[in-house]
Amino acid sequence: MTEEKVVIAGGGVAGLYTAWRLVNAGHAPASIELLEAGDRVGGRLWSIQMRSDSSLPAELGGMFLNDQQPLVYGLVRQVFDLDLAPVTPAPDFAWLRGKRFSIEQFADPDILPYQLRPDEQGLSYHALTLLAIERMAPEIKQYWPFNPAGSREQSLAYLRNHRFEGRLLCDWGFWNLMARVISNEAWQALRDVVSTYTLFANWNALDAIVSIVLEQAGKWYRLAHGYQQLPERLAAALREAGVKINLSSPLHLVQRLSRRTGPAFSLEVGVGPDARQIQADRLVLALPLMPIVKLVNRSPDLQSSPLAAQLKSIRALPACKIFLTFDQPWWRDVPDGPGKIQPDTYGVSHTDLPMRQCYYLGVDEASGQGLVMASYADGTAVDFWRALADDNGHAGKLESTLSRRAITEIQSELSEMHGVEVPPPTGGLFIDWAKAPFGGGWHNWQPGYKSWEIAPLMARPDPALPLHVCGEAFSEAQGWTEGALGSAETMLQKEFGLKAPAWLNDSAGSPPPN
Numbered sequence: 426m427t428e429e430k431v432v433i434a435g436g437g438v439a440g441l442y443t444a445w446r447l448v449n450a451g452h453a454p455a456s457i458e459l460l461e462a463g464d465r466v467g468g469r470l471w472s473i474q475m476r477s478d479s480s481l482p483a484e485l486g487g488m489f490l491n492d493q494q495p496l497v498y499g500l501v502r503q504v505f506d507l508d509l510a511p512v513t514p515a516p517d518f519a520w521l522r523g524k525r526f527s528i529e530q531f532a533d534p535d536i537l538p539y540q541l542r543p544d545e546q547g548l549s550y551h552a553l554t555l556l557a558i559e560r561m562a563p564e565i566k567q568y569w570p571f572n573p574a575g576s577r578e579q580s581l582a583y584l585r586n587h588r589f590e591g592r593l594l595c596d597w598g599f600w601n602l603m604a605r606v607i608s609n610e611a612w613q614a615l616r617d618v619v620s621t622y623t624l625f626a627n628w629n630a631l632d633a634i635v636s637i638v639l640e641q642a643g644k645w646y647r648l649a650h651g652y653q654q655l656p657e658r659l660a661a662a663l664r665e666a667g668v669k670i671n672l673s674s675p676l677h678l679v680q681r682l683s684r685r686t687g688p689a690f691s692l693e694v695g696v697g698p699d700a701r702q703i704q705a706d707r708l709v710l711a712l713p714l715m716p717i718v719k720l721v722n723r724s725p726d727l728q729s730s731p732l733a734a735q736l737k738s739i740r741a742l743p744a745c746k747i748f749l750t751f752d753q754p755w756w757r758d759v760p761d762g763p764g765k766i767q768p769d770t771y772g773v774s775h776t777d778l779p780m781r782q783c784y785y786l787g788v789d790e791a792s793g794q795g796l797v798m799a800s801y802a803d804g805t806a807v808d809f810w811r812a813l814a815d816d817n818g819h820a821g822k823l824e825s826t827l828s829r830r831a832i833t834e835i836q837s838e839l840s841e842m843h844g845v846e847v848p849p850p851t852g853g854l855f856i857d858w859a860k861a862p863f864g865g866g867w868h869n870w871q872p873g874y875k876s877w878e879i880a881p882l883m884a885r886p887d888p889a890l891p892l893h894v895c896g897e898a899f900s901e902a903q904g905w906t907e908g909a910l911g912s913a914e915t916m917l918q919k920e921f922g923l924k925a926p927a928w929l930n931d932s933a934g935s936p937p938p939n
């Protein structure tokens with residue numbers, strides 16, 4: 426057993442997984458300390474009950490997982506055996522440019538309210554996206570997942586080496602490339618129908634293509650009792666093993682100790698009268714970008730490190746959600762036609778209104794209350810809701826109940842897009858992930874950076890310093906729990922000498938038991 430003192434900052438899924446893997450590999454639990462700024466573990470995996478008598482989870486952060494995500498799927502299935510619910514949304518509908526149509530009708534130029542060029546017409550939105558990507562990377566269809574005999578690694582190798590107009594894909598902005606290969610109307614139609622500003626924004630084109638083509642393969646699920654179950658189970662195993670998990674304990678400042686032997690770091694934990702100092706042989710930052718930037722700004726000893734040099738390679742993106750409860754599942758009364766939501770499905774609708782996406786999460790058996798994720802918005806749409814969320818317009822909080830004005834607005838947008846009078850909700854909640862201590866819902870690699878080189882470097886940015894970074898932010902699958910776990914796993918194998926877990930290779934693709 427090694428007694429090296431490892432301090433992990435961040436009690437999200439990456440930090441918890443790091444501690445759990447170290448303990449399972451024989452690291453003494455008493456030599457691991459986890460610091461979490463908030464009063465709960467789980468970070469951006471946060472499932473709440475909107476009412477005490479409700480069993481339907483409102484997923485404030487991550488919601489879905491996929492059987493092609495080996496770490497997530499392996500943990501959920503093989504290790505913790507958590508209840509999975511398949512996600513098979515009924516045909517979606519869209520309300521775009523004041524027109525309501527089913528997603529299948531995207532291919533009908535008489536219905537789609539966008540002026541596409543002749544060569545862009547008659548395609549589903551998925552086929553139009555692939556047309557654009559094929560024009561950027563013409564051999565893409567020879568590779569996995571289009572070619573089942575290929576592998577993810579071969580697809581990545583092709584995309585990393587492919588040049589468009591003489592320039593590597595990773596040097597292009599995705600929007601810049603979209604503008605080269607399809608019309609502006611087609612780009613807007615795609616951005617609106619998928620209802621995300623950040624996916625079609627000007628982030629690293631290579632990572633955007635990987636995200637669209639490679640990360641969407643597979644069968645989708647959600648955790649029946651909430652995604653937060655995963656970090657909670659990791660935390661329970663850690664507590665049982667004797668690992669200290671300190672809540673309300675933000676890592677505030679890092680100092681290097683220059684002694685030849687003994688701990689490498691002195692850490693200031695907490696602020697004000699409650700601040701305390703602890704020492705560490707190794708420090709793991711399992712944090713999003715914003716808290717890392719703040720830590721580097723406060724810690725002169727980190728400012729000239731290679732870590733500081735990489736902070737511009739990614740950007741944090743705003744994201745928010747609004748949840749509403751209703752006495753009645755009013756969406757079941759929408760007349761037949763586009764806009765009709767089938768019962769007992771995890772349906773979703775899309776709009777260019779600021780609410781952007783609406784998910785019909787179900788009716789709680791005990792209370793009879795309907796639960797809707799009335800808005801899932803990113804990019805500039807977050808500004809719209811933030812300024813309404815409370816009455817003074819400041820909306821400085823991570824999560825809050827909705828002001829009267831915000832409820833009036835969301836009720837009006839729901840009524841407009843469904844073409845019915847939506848009743849007043851019985852409760853509402855707003856979460857703004859751009860607030861501290863997160864700084865964004867997820868992160869994007871910026872054009873001009875090679876994510877596949879920088880991500881593994883973050884496992885130890887400075888070879889002279891036992892400081893490690895993991896988590897979704899600098900991962901190769903940004904926006905996903907799999908990315909957070911993948912970067913932790915890379916760090917554990919590269920820097921802590923751990924072997925891949927036995928459950929990893931058994932899990933991908935095997936269906937859950939009925």
Ligand SMILES: Cc1cc2nc3c(=O)[nH]c(=O)nc-3n(C[C@H](O)[C@H](O)[C@H](O)COP(=O)(O)OP(=O)(O)OC[C@H]3O[C@@H](n4cnc5c(N)ncnc54)[C@H](O)[C@@H]3O)c2cc1C
Binds near residue numbers: 716
């Ligand atoms: C709206 C939304 C939707 C998403 N949808 C999906 C989805 O459907 N499927 C999916 O797989 N993923 C999804 N994700 C992404 C997924 O939730 C994240 O990738 C994952 O939870 C990130 O884990 P992490 O440990 O890297 O970071 P985090 O969960 O952010 O954990 C970091 C932790 O560090 C703490 N912290 C911050 N500062 C300090 C400090 N100074 N000291 C100590 N602790 C600190 C924070 O409180 C937090 O608990 C979504 C995310 C959001 C926001």
